Amino acid sequence: MSCWDTVQAYALRSLGIGEKLLPTADITLCQQVTLIGSGLIWNIYFGILALAAGFFLATGVALARTSRNPLIRKLADWFVFVFRGSPLFIQFFFGYFLFLSLKGQFPTLGILTNAWLGALVVLFLNTAAYSAEIFYGALRAIPRGDLEAADAYGFTGFSKFRRITWPTMLRLAWPAYTNEALFLFQATTLVFFSAFPALQQKGDALYYANYFADKTFNPFVPYPILAGYYIGLTLVVIGLFSLASRRLNRHLPSVPGRRKAKFQLVR
Amino acid sequence: MCSDPSSLHGLSWFLCYLTTGKHLNFYASFGTVLLLLAVTAPVALALGFGGAMLARSRIAPLAWIGKAYIAVVRGVPDIAFFLFFVIALDQAFEYLRHRIKCPDWNQPVYQGNDFIVCDAAKLPLSTSPQWMHEVYGFFLAVITFSIVFGAFAANVIFGAMRAVPRAQIETAEAYGMTHRQAFWRVLVPQMWVYALPGLSNLWMVLIKATPLLFLLGVEDIVYWARDLGGSKTPQFTSFPHGDWRMWYFLFLLVFYLAFTRVSEIVLDRLMRRLTHGQAMSGNAALRDSSTAEVRT
Numbered sequence: 001m002s003c004w005d006t007v008q009a010y011a012l013r014s015l016g017i018g019e020k021l022l023p024t025a026d027i028t029l030c031q032q033v034t035l036i037g038s039g040l041i042w043n044i045y046f047g048i049l050a051l052a053a054g055f056f057l058a059t060g061v062a063l064a065r066t067s068r069n070p071l072i073r074k075l076a077d078w079f080v081f082v083f084r085g086s087p088l089f090i091q092f093f094f095g096y097f098l099f100l101s102l103k104g105q106f107p108t109l110g111i112l113t114n115a116w117l118g119a120l121v122v123l124f125l126n127t128a129a130y131s132a133e134i135f136y137g138a139l140r141a142i143p144r145g146d147l148e149a150a151d152a153y154g155f156t157g158f159s160k161f162r163r164i165t166w167p168t169m170l171r172l173a174w175p176a177y178t179n180e181a182l183f184l185f186q187a188t189t190l191v192f193f194s195a196f197p198a199l200q201q202k203g204d205a206l207y208y209a210n211y212f213a214d215k216t217f218n219p220f221v222p223y224p225i226l227a228g229y230y231i232g233l234t235l236v237v238i239g240l241f242s243l244a245s246r247r248l249n250r251h252l253p254s255v256p257g258r259r260k261a262k263f264q265l266v267r
Numbered sequence: 268m269c270s271d272p273s274s275l276h277g278l279s280w281f282l283c284y285l286t287t288g289k290h291l292n293f294y295a296s297f298g299t300v301l302l303l304l305a306v307t308a309p310v311a312l313a314l315g316f317g318g319a320m321l322a323r324s325r326i327a328p329l330a331w332i333g334k335a336y337i338a339v340v341r342g343v344p345d346i347a348f349f350l351f352f353v354i355a356l357d358q359a360f361e362y363l364r365h366r367i368k369c370p371d372w373n374q375p376v377y378q379g380n381d382f383i384v385c386d387a388a389k390l391p392l393s394t395s396p397q398w399m400h401e402v403y404g405f406f407l408a409v410i411t412f413s414i415v416f417g418a419f420a421a422n423v424i425f426g427a428m429r430a431v432p433r434a435q436i437e438t439a440e441a442y443g444m445t446h447r448q449a450f451w452r453v454l455v456p457q458m459w460v461y462a463l464p465g466l467s468n469l470w471m472v473l474i475k476a477t478p479l480l481f482l483l484g485v486e487d488i489v490y491w492a493r494d495l496g497g498s499k500t501p502q503f504t505s506f507p508h509g510d511w512r513m514w515y516f517l518f519l520l521v522f523y524l525a526f527t528r529v530s531e532i533v534l535d536r537l538m539r540r541l542t543h544g545q546a547m548s549g550n551a552a553l554r555d556s557s558t559a560e561v562r563t
Contacts (some may be wrong), residue, residue, distance in 0.1 A: 081524070081528075082520075082524065085523065085524045085527040085528060086475070086520045086523040086524050086527070087475040087476070087477075087478050087523055088475075088562045089478045089479060089481075089489075090478055090489070090516060090519050090520050090523060091520070093489065093492075093493075093512075093516045093519075094513065094516040094517060094519075094520055097496075097510070097512040097513035097516055098513050100510070100512075100513070101510065101513050126562070130562075183562050184562065186343075186344035186345070186562065187344075187562035189344040189346050189347060190346060190562075193346060193482055206344065206346060206347055206350070209347065209350075210350055213350070213351075213354060217354075217358075217377070217381055217382040218377055218382065219350075219351050219354040219355050219358075220355065223347055223350070223351040226343070226344075226347050227339070227342075227343040227347065230342065230343050230344060230347075231342050231343070234342050
């Protein structure tokens with residue numbers, strides 16, 4: 001079996017397309033690279049959707065924390081406290097068993113016990129809480145003069161938020177938010193190691209890396225492959241975020257976004 | 268009174284249920300978590316200090332090693348490191364013992380899909396009691412945690428060393444101190460205040476990483492919560508119940524919330540005391556380091 005055949009058989013294995021059985025004997029390097037790369041599809045899927053959906057909830061929660069209504073403020077504070085104060089690993093377990101008991105009462109909610117939805121919900125809430133904390137800090141760091149100038153020019157209500165507060169908040173929060181995105185992509189590897197089952201061995205990158213390490217008793221090949229994929233993913237995410245950063249900072253004389261992104265690389 | 272649970276009702280049933288032998292093991296496993304934290308924190312701090320010293324070394328290759336250590340551990344998911352090191356360290360130890368104890372062994376250690384060392388090199392020996400296996404597993408977990416968190420600590424300490432005003436070192440050198448003296452007498456004592464926000468953040472992350480012990484094969488709180496919460500039928504236990512895993516994990520969730528909250532309050536107090544009357548832009552440092560968090 002040539003390497004190209006292997007790629008055809010296993011490149012989409014994590015989605016259930018292609019060869020049914022995972023390789024068990026005479027495992028080649030090509031098989032390891034292909035399958036671990038195939039699993040990365042799940043990490044990207046979880047990361048992108050949770051981040052995109054979490055962004056909006058995070059903005060809402062951050063605003064709610066500055067609300068004048070104490071009930072809304074307390075609620076938002078508690079949301080952030082619960083999801084930031086406890087381990088994601090435990091949240092996955094609790095979420096899965098919660099969904100499992102919901103399934104007993106409302107069979108239509110059984111869909112949540114599947115990793116693709118259930119774990120996504122947990123990740124979405126988790127990243128929303130962490131991002132809300134970042135955005136909240138940025139909201140409080142907006143220079144008072146900027147907001148006063150907006151008032152002076154007659155901005156009120158939503159247009160003030162849309163044109164002044166929100167872009168400034170994003171600009172200030174962006175370096176920390178880039179980190180949040182990177183750590184979220186790393187956190188997606190926890191999904192199949194908590195309670196969520198990998199049905200028919202459809203798992204993520206770490207799931208396959210662990211599979212190969214168990215099968216070959218040699219951790220020195222699969223884990224470095226995984227690390228290589230992740231370093232690539234990290235570089236792509238940093239690249240995309242620094243593009244966004246350049247756009248957010250385009251009215252400023254220097255280009256701080258660029259320097260920040262480089263700094264993240266070495267961290 | 269607990270000898271005949273089927274006759275018990277309500278509160279007394281619960282009291283008996285919560286004091287079964289397995290539940291006592293569950294409570295004891297909280298001790299395992301605390302022990303892990305107590306050992307890992309200082310070791311990781313020491314590794315972090317070493318890593319930061321390496322990273323700022325004036326000898327380029329040493330600086331590269333230090334920086335690579337920091338960058339690689341931070342760039343790759345930490346669970347991958349946990350899973351990797353547990354096997355890799357075990358194999359490294361066994362291989363070393365294999366070379367020492369069985370020098371005339373001529374086959375390769377990797378044969379097909381197996382890692383084979385001679386019996387005398389096995390860790391722990393196949394004849395050793397169960398508790399030896401558990402202690403060895405815990406020992407591997409501690410080293411793994413220390414290596415990973417050492418890199419995070421190195422990153423924080425490296426940043427803190429750079430945050431100490433340059434003029435302080437220059438003054439020290441102007442007074443005739445050597446490079447080494449200036450480092451130990453001026454830089455290191457002043458660095459801690461700058462490192463504290465990052466280190467307290469790291470402590471929180473470390474607390475939240477402790478459930479990963481479960482993945483390393485240690486019988487920790489997650490193991491027992493899964494075991495005890497699963498539904499039990501009357502054939503196997505005198506305390507039959509349905510699937511209670513949700514409640515057990517809710518309990519763990521509350522435990523961790525309380526633990527991180529208390530830590531936060533204590534560390535805030537400590538920070539306020541240490542920076543009392545000190546003119547530093549501590550807030551900025553604090554914000555930068557506390558917003559970016561690894562997730563476990």
